[in-house]
Amino acid sequence: AQSVTQLDSQVPVFEEAPVELRCNYSSSVSVYLFWYVQYPNQGLQLLLKYLSGSTLVKGINGFEAEFNKSQTSFHLRKPSVHISDTAEYFCAVSDNTDKLIFGTGTRLQVFP
């Protein structure tokens, strides 16, 4: 069975500071990994995904993530956050069935 762990339920950060949101996964098969963002009162949007190839994946809004197979991690990073990045971020895993298993989410709160 697959699972995703997001250890940080909340991450407060000041504007223009760097941020890392942590994600660890568990799977017995090859996986696809995703980060989704949910802004207040909006649907989930895909930030980025890792399917294969380069382990460093770049997404929208300046976010990037690195797939680390040995550490079973897929941490999300941004070098300089903006107030508009305040949202809930979800890490997810799938096994090529397109059925996503989500983590519990990390709330990123950016302060001026």
Add this chain to the structure above:
Amino acid sequence: DTGVSQNPRHKITKRGQNVTFRCDPISEHNRLYWYRQTLGQGPEFLTYFQNEAQLEKSRLLSDRFSAERPKGSFSTLEIQRTEQGDSAMYLCASSLAPGGGELFFGEGSRLTVL
């Protein structure tokens, strides 16, 4: 707007009543998913369809829950004899398979059971 559409957006009902949610996916997408999200949690998979065939149902989907996707287009999720524990956001998503895993989500239908 050609995204995933869900109706109604909000539903308040009394315990024991039946409710039905509708999802209209992106028109060319052959897969449709239902998820449930409660406060402070990530979306939990309920079920998914490929065209009109229901391919998988989660153990979370009790006998009171039924989902259909007639003709492989829109889908309905019905909850019978609602309980307070059914209060949640019900999310619908669609994808084009095989598609590399990008699901397109609707804004959700929020259910409150009194």
